[in-house]
Amino acid sequence: MQRYFLEEQQIQGDTVEFDKDSERHIRTVMRMQRGDEVIVCVSGSCHIVTLEEGEPLRAVIREKETADREMPVQVTVAQALVKADKLELVLQKGTELGAAAFIPFQAERSIVKTDPKKQDKKLPRWKKIVKEAAEQSGRRLVPAVFNPIGTDNLIRRFGEFDLVLAAYEEQAKIGDKRAFFEAVNELGEGKSVLIIVGPEGGLSAGEAERLSRSGAVMCGLGPRILRTETAPLYMLSALSYHTELSR
Incomplete structure (x- = not known):
């Protein structure tokens, strides 16, 4: 699942707002549409989100990602x-x-x-x-x-x-x-x-x-x-x- 790193101010409650670079990648490179899921990470906390329609591009948080791929050192x-x-x-x-x-x-x-x-x-x-x-x-x-x-x-x-x-x-x-x-x-x-x-x-x-x-x-x-x-x-x-x- 595609992953994006965002700033804290881009998450308000359970709503995520993407920056222009991430939005361009989602729409143009990945060609994703409403209902598709991506992972967003902020300050080490990652969530699976579902894309919505609109300008700028937004998404709704569905669940927290539990996998941890950081080294133990x-x-x-x-x-x-x-x-x-x-x-x-x-x-x-x-x-x-x-x-x-x-x-x-x-x-x-x-x-x-x-x-x-x-x-x-x-x-x-x-x-x-x-x-x-x-x-x-x-x-x-x-x-x-x-x-x-x-x-x-x-x-x-x-x-x-x-x-x-x-x-x-x-x-x-x-x-x-x-x-x-x-x-x-x-x-x-x-x-x-x-x-x-x-x-x-x-x-x-x-x-x-x-x-x-x-x-x-x-x-x-x-x-x-x-x-x-x-x-x-x-x-x-x-x-x-x-x-x-x-x-």
């Missing part, structure tokens, strides 16, 4: 700034895999640099990508997407999380197979996790030392070297398996 992805298509892939697929938030950060080896003049256009596009991915994958919540920050500011946020994991290529090269497994194996339901992935050239030795000294667990991700856009998806998949499928 809150995973924030700190992805170093990379080329636009790679970052957008991480946002889209990371949302499908259950990420709760995304924090782009400026790493030493990031080819892409932050440009405040362009950022005002990028952030709305990033938020649109995660919103559409959340609708497609049946999420209850749309992940938060933050403006890019520096590594020092990222480290200052470590205290917000129960566990910080950083993918580090050098750990994989020396055959590390335990750090990621052991850290995740002790992770309980309701905990918060920050996963950190460097840019195309990886984290520098200096960055890795600072992250480790500040409490991050430096992890190898198996015997193969993963691309920057693959690593966070691997980590999210492993966390999903551990917290959702293996229990």
Whole structure:
């Protein structure tokens, strides 16, 4: 069933009023008519609604959706700034895999640099990508997407999380197979996790030392070297398996 994320003011009692983008999608793309049902979500609460006729498009709430597809742990992805298509892939697929938030950060080896003049256009596009991915994958919540920050500011946020994991290529090269497994194996339901992935050239030795000294667990991700856009998806998949499928 098609899903739409709305604002609180769009629901009054048992009546739902759609915004223009959602209405256009319902009428033009889905070609739905009066009597058809969709799911609307507001602040993590989702309802099955029946479409009515009229301008603007409205619907009536029928019942509350009971299925919950959110991960039992809150995973924030700190992805170093990379080329636009790679970052957008991480946002889209990371949302499908259950990420709760995304924090782009400026790493030493990031080819892409932050440009405040362009950022005002990028952030709305990033938020649109995660919103559409959340609708497609049946999420209850749309992940938060933050403006890019520096590594020092990222480290200052470590205290917000129960566990910080950083993918580090050098750990994989020396055959590390335990750090990621052991850290995740002790992770309980309701905990918060920050996963950190460097840019195309990886984290520098200096960055890795600072992250480790500040409490991050430096992890190898198996015997193969993963691309920057693959690593966070691997980590999210492993966390999903551990917290959702293996229990």
